[in-house]
Amino acid sequence: MSGKQVTGDPIRVALLGCGVVGSSVATMLTTHADDLSARVGAPLELVGVAVRRLDKDRSDLPVDPALFTTDAADLVTKADVVIEVIGGIDPARDLILSAMKHGASVVTANKALLAEDGPTLYAAADTAGVDLYYEAAVAGAIPILRPIRESLAGDDVRRVLGIVNGTTNFVLDQMDTSGAGLQEVVEEAQALGYAEADPTADVEGFDAAAKAAILASLAFHTRVSGAQVHREGITEVTAADIQAAKDMGCVVKLLAICERSGEGVEEGISVRVHPAMIPRSHPLASVRDAYNAVFVEASAAGRLMFYGKGAGGDPTASAVLGDVVAVARHKVGGGRGPGESAYADLPVRDMGQSLTRYHISIDVADLPGVLAQVATVFAAHDVSIETVRQQVTTGSRANLIVVTHQAPDRALAATVEALAELPIVDAVTSVMRVEGE
Numbered sequence: 001m002s003g004k005q006v007t008g009d010p011i012r013v014a015l016l017g018c019g020v021v022g023s024s025v026a027t028m029l030t031t032h033a034d035d036l037s038a039r040v041g042a043p044l045e046l047v048g049v050a051v052r053r054l055d056k057d058r059s060d061l062p063v064d065p066a067l068f069t070t071d072a073a074d075l076v077t078k079a080d081v082v083i084e085v086i087g088g089i090d091p092a093r094d095l096i097l098s099a100m101k102h103g104a105s106v107v108t109a110n111k112a113l114l115a116e117d118g119p120t121l122y123a124a125a126d127t128a129g130v131d132l133y134y135e136a137a138v139a140g141a142i143p144i145l146r147p148i149r150e151s152l153a154g155d156d157v158r159r160v161l162g163i164v165n166g167t168t169n170f171v172l173d174q175m176d177t178s179g180a181g182l183q184e185v186v187e188e189a190q191a192l193g194y195a196e197a198d199p200t201a202d203v204e205g206f207d208a209a210a211k212a213a214i215l216a217s218l219a220f221h222t223r224v225s226g227a228q229v230h231r232e233g234i235t236e237v238t239a240a241d242i243q244a245a246k247d248m249g250c251v252v253k254l255l256a257i258c259e260r261s262g263e264g265v266e267e268g269i270s271v272r273v274h275p276a277m278i279p280r281s282h283p284l285a286s287v288r289d290a291y292n293a294v295f296v297e298a299s300a301a302g303r304l305m306f307y308g309k310g311a312g313g314d315p316t317a318s319a320v321l322g323d324v325v326a327v328a329r330h331k332v333g334g335g336r337g338p339g340e341s342a343y344a345d346l347p348v349r350d351m352g353q354s355l356t357r358y359h360i361s362i363d364v365a366d367l368p369g370v371l372a373q374v375a376t377v378f379a380a381h382d383v384s385i386e387t388v389r390q391q392v393t394t395g396s397r398a399n400l401i402v403v404t405h406q407a408p409d410r411a412l413a414a415t416v417e418a419l420a421e422l423p424i425v426d427a428v429t430s431v432m433r434v435e436g437e
């Protein structure tokens, strides 16, 4: 504890939600109150904790039981800082808007709400002259939004590649290590408490897509909603895909990719979430278990990597409390932190226009002219081949692995469809995008 006693008007803090994150926030706010107050420059006073049920046993929390209330709507009118960790769209949105109208700054971990309706919240914060901070919403404990919004504000971010969902990273990592299939590993992740009973938001990529929208908005000063993010989850990833990646010296990761168009291409951005092979030498390949990491490429700074825990009560509360101290300092000193910046207003490209590379594995007949027929399909779609590897599997069949150069995703997908229809092709056994050059 700090020896410095702070005096003056307290900053009244209201907490909405006391689940996984809220419990950790309530505990840290209470047990670190003196240090937090010293850092803010005014006493931080927890004035209430909104919960759904009052009869739940919360005796393990070091919080005065009199502070619990089921009246969140009333609580937000009596605070200088409101922390929203209820999650979901409603009633979180109305509570945040009401808090701002009553002059409170807001700290939230709610990526789903920010990705769905961020502009409404940013506009309300502007109108009310308050802060809206949300570091915990992307990659939990990892400081990534403040570095993009503030530390890199003088640079030009070109690309953000993130592993921003711990559950799917755990599942893919286990598949890579054990060779097991997806379903088996998801069940193991559920037993270990990594995956939710309903893992849809994670395995179908919704959670990562919401985070990609937030990252792209900040990185490119452009409004991007969750609905604009191309999303593919990990449900189609097979043990054969993982093995194909291994054979290439690669690993499969679910990536959130936010890219600015390259030189000589019409300005625009591509924002997408999908599984991809990355070389084992890439820094993101070393991100194991349920860890998160975000790799940022900026014109002047070069390549930066941010790594740590993307979920869990205490790690997420660390990011929430950092924001609470920041917005409380502004309350004490006057002024606001940086708000939304959407001045660049770049067009968001659809997936078909995004430039990607494919790794394609095809079982074919091992006959004269087969390779030429396959190559003709690539040429017909204006897709350039980078490497081809052939292995004879039985006397008359062979497996072909083709890795392409960059091409529009639409052309690559059409190439795969046309390959599957060739009489000399038995099956397209694995198709995976390749990233991380």
Ligand SMILES: NC(=O)c1ccc[n+]([C@@H]2O[C@H](COP(=O)([O-])OP(=O)(O)OC[C@H]3O[C@@H](n4cnc5c(N)ncnc54)[C@H](O)[C@@H]3O)[C@@H](O)[C@H]2O)c1
Binding pocket: 016, 017, 018, 019, 020, 021, 022, 050, 051, 052, 053, 072, 084, 085, 086, 087, 088, 091, 109, 110, 111, 112, 136, 137, 140, 310, 311, 312, 313, 316
């Ligand atoms: N759990 C994590 O690791 C993590 C990490 C990053 C961000 N987040 C985000 O933090 C938020 C909270 O997540 P969580 O894991 O703590 O969820 P949780 O389900 O454990 O907690 C939410 C709590 O809010 C309560 N609640 C719901 N409606 C309420 C209402 N109207 N008034 C008062 N309380 C209400 C619920 O009863 C529950 O206890 C979500 O937006 C989530 O996306 C969570």
Ligand SMILES: N[C@@H](CCO)C(=O)O
Binding pocket: 140, 164, 165, 166, 167, 168, 202, 207, 310, 311, 312
């Ligand atoms: N379900 C998320 C929690 C953090 O948003 C994950 O697995 O990373």
Ligand code: NA
Binding pocket: 135, 136, 137, 138, 139, 140, 141, 142, 143, 144, 145, 319
């Ligand atoms: Na974060």
